[in-house]
Amino acid sequence: MRYSPEHKEETRGKIVRAAAAAFRKHGVNGIGVADLMKGAKLTHGGFYAHFNSKDALVAEAIDAAFDQTMANLEAAVAEVPQRQRQRAIVDAYVTRRHRDRPDAGCAIASLGSDVSRLDVGTRRKFERRVDALIALIAGEDGQSQKRAAAVRTLATMVGGLVLARAVSSDAFSEEILEAVRDMA
Known part of the structure; x- marks a missing residue:
């Protein structure tokens, strides 16, 4: 049976959204194509009708995750x-919910280490999205001093979130989040 182009696009979007959540939760190498497709409630065999490779899906999923964060x-x-x-x-960024839901959170905090090992094209795309986030933090005038402050803010938020997720103690995790919130 042939599907309409709209159906194919809807299905592709469903795969990308499911992959964006799964990659942020499990890491790029922490989940395979079969499980990604299962998470999207689709069969594994249909994957290649939408993507040439897992790498192609990774790039689109990271973009979708950035769209959500932005x-x-x-x-x-x-x-x-x-x-x-x-x-x-x-x-908005340094919250318990964000800490506890990496699948719905920022791609930088969840996938930054993974992205450093991906192909140059994906890393360039990631870089452009990080730059856009820095511009959002800096605001409209984008002066170099404000940009530098925005870079520090983003690095502190991401680092704080990564640390808050990594420690086992809830009290210590909360302390980290509070310290990051207090720096603003």
């Missing part, structure tokens, strides 16, 4: 004055 952070700053932008972003 939408969340853009919403956080939509109604705040420029001077409160950094505070709003830190408050």
Whole structure:
């Protein structure tokens, strides 16, 4: 049976969304194509009708994860004055929910180490998305001082989230999140 182009695009989107969550939860090498397709409620055999390789899916899934993060952070700053932008972003990013739900969180914190081992094209795409996130934090004028501060803010948020996820003690994890929130 032949499907419409719209159906094929919907199915592809379903695979990408499922992969974006699964890669952030398990890592790029922590889940295979068969399990990704199962998570999307599709058969393994249909994968290659949509993607040439797992690497192609990884690149699209990372992009989808960034889209989700950017939408969340853009919403956080939509109604705040420029001077409160950094505070709003830190408050939206450094949360228990974000710590506890890597599958729905930022691709940088979940996949940064994995991306460093991927192909150059995927790393360049990742770099462009990191740059866009830095620009969002810096705000409209993008002065070099504000950009440098935005880089520090992003690095602190991501590092703090990674540490908060890595420690076993809930109290220590909360301490890390609180310290990062206090820096803004």
